[in-house]
Amino acid sequence: MNDKVSHNYSFSYNLTPAPAAEKEDELIAFDDCLEFPLPGQRVLIRSKHSDKQAIVTQDVAYSLRLRQTFRSLPEHILHVAQHIPELAEEPQDIRQVLQSIRQAGLMLSARDKAQSLRPAAEFQPVAQSLCFCILTCDRSASLSRLLDSMATTHSFDANNRYYVIDDSREQRNREHNRQLCRKFSAAQNLDLKYFGTEAQDQLLMQLKTTLPEHAKGLDFLLGRYPDDPTIASYGRSRNWGLLLGAGRKLLLIDDDILFQRVEPPQPGVGINFSSQSRGAAFFRSDDEWRALYNTDTADPSANALTTVLGTSLEESLQLFAIDALSQNALRDLL
Template identity: 35%
Template sequence: MPLIALDDCHVFPLSASHCLLRSKRTGAEVAVGLDVLNTLQLCREFRSLDDHVSRVTGLVPALADQAAEVRRILDSLSTQGFMTSAMDIVRELSIPAVPYSAGPLHSVMVRACDRPEQLRRLLNSFLDNEKRFKNHYRYIILDDSKSSEQQQQNNQSVAEFAAQSLNVAYYGQTSQQRFTETLCRKFPQHAPTIQWLLNATPGYGAASYGRTWNYALLLSAGERFVMFDDDALPVAYKSPHHTSAVEISGRERQVNFYPDRDELLKRNQIADIDPIAQHQEILGATLTQALGHFSGGTLTQASVSRLQPHEISRVAKASPVLLTVAGSFGDPGINSPGWLFDLDKDSWQRFIASEADYLHNSSSRTLWWGHPGLHFATSKGLMTTTAMGLDNRRLLPPTAPEFGNEDALFGAATQYLYPDMLVLEFSWGLLHLPEPPRRWDRDALDRAARPNVLGYLADLALRDAPRCLAGHTAQRLHTLATLYLDIADADESTFKTALQEHRLSMRADVIRRLHNRLQEHPDAPDYWIKDLQRIITANGTSTPSDDVNPSNQAELSAGRLGSEGTRDVLQRYGSALNVWPELWSYCRENKSIGNL
């Protein structure tokens, strides 16, 4: 049965009771009453016409006995060009494309910091992967370790594995400093910005993963690469609910829970896949090339049925797969258990299966987190837990060097530059087993959502992106830089108000989403409802100024900087975006400066 959904529309008020609708897709225009407009908001998801009629008449009491009239209006709007057909999208995206072939990767970059034993484990796994699949890669270890002892241990491990035929190089403090000095000599007018992007800040004791991320982008400028964290392993496991279905959407990942790591490994099957090769084969392809590459990559109406109206226009045959990621088995890398209260229906059923299971699942960080089939993400709150492929042949933006959430900021900035981009999420996952194993603190359910400075910058980019009309990447980058610099230049009162509004928006969003979950699960167990209410209460009662000023290293490392620190990051990152194209282009044309 055909699936249809209301287009993304502009709404122009005409009077106290009527407005003009204009479809962004077709340009069709029609005047409707505000009561009709409100009813049409129920038709923004793909459903059959019969299901739309049933939903409207079931949710709008005044229309309970008006099924024929509702059907007539929806039929009329469809004829006039206000309803999108899922089958039309499928036909458009299913046109065969020229097969994709992109050649070798620049390298596999590893962001290492303070975990020498886990880096050795990763290097050994790289060696095993090469022996198993007979594929060979170049590995670059970007060391962010804070102590000279750990730096020496990492350097020694690299030397040992290089002697075992692994093509691996250590890129530590000396190499990084030499690279930074070269760029500063070439661009002396940009030296402070270069040093902010690439140098460690004295006194900042936490991992500066954004700093090594920026090195990876410059060292590989003009090429594709895969980036690993040092506590991941290149061992692919099939998704526990594996399916051959393909989906294009902004849908969140699903979750499966396990008693412990042994059971996780026992219950899941290793895939006969070289994960690095999978990234290499498809990274940078268009959507239609990617669909043609994978057996079973056939689109159906169900494949696109979760697309939101505003996403449809951004998905095209030529939409580029700029980033590739996989699910994770083990620790999801999320610090608080609060996100588990906003799961899809199937994951939720597994989460609350019994009270004993629930208490375990909400404290034990041992789970699968991913998609059961190939998933092309249209909008992605990016998070790199294990590995990621990056197509750096196009200008990719830098991220901020410190304060955590560097992946979210990078993802938001990349989406700002390339609104038609896609993130391909594979149907397999990699092991993420940090040592020692970590647990969630259930007391965190009583703490309100607290802003992180890079999360704030990411949110600004995502909210402003639809307003940026520029078609060229350079102009979009400049527009994003200007956005940050404008906010950084605000007077103190305006700036503090903006930060308070961000906090309130975060907390209101948490409350709204959890209330929606309560409505979806009217028969939920009391133990789940009680904890969910704890989160709602915490986010509804916090004072506006409860987390403005950092008072210790933990607050600083978590990116809770207060007004002055946030303004500084906005200013520096906005300036960095303006400088970045020069740095990136120079590194692309002068490969030798990396001394690899």
């Protein structure tokens, strides 16, 4: 090792036969561990899911935190070298640490985890009504565009509930949004409920009267800023949505989208799980993304989404007729 970073490490663990050497394409990740500082700049790392543990130096503990995403061994080595420049010329030392931690039982195998996930033996989804909550705040033009797209792509169902939760600061925007709901309800022959500040304040008062011991918490979750009601409080709209959708599958919809589904420009292969909250695709023109539009699958709330929504992982695998997952399905999972 170089002089800048010391990687003298020792291990404490139950002696078991060493696992077979890792295949270069096998995806592994460092287990979720508790850390306990010890004298001599050492750290006891202990799995949260088993009795496996090891004693390592602080710098090794730091490098292990960089390995909690499933990657192949060469990818882990490259990732650590990129984040710890002092180790860029020490790939064999990084490899040795990984192999030692693996022998201590503190590295997880994506293949083993994927094989443990099996579809539910028998499962039939139960039809359940939905609650659509559109969240808007001083963007009447965006709300109008969203409703126009829903009129084109969505099959409205009288068994579902539809709300516009308005957190607008300006009175003129609130009135405009109320009129949009009335016109849309009449045009689509449905009840698109406008849930604005008056309805919110009234329901909040009823809740506080019924549950006075929780008045402070209700104000925090659902109330406006009393000193300045013009301050935006975006989280409260989502909390109202959770309350209005109680007992139903809930879809929260931002007002700045088009309610339509397009095929991804780069279709994925099978199912994968990710810790990323979202993915993005960018297009050079409207024509480019419109070419991916399919009228048969335009409604983003139809079929797979609302059927799978609320099911367990095992039930979802059964619905998609997936008997087994590959290790690559967990590649992006943290």
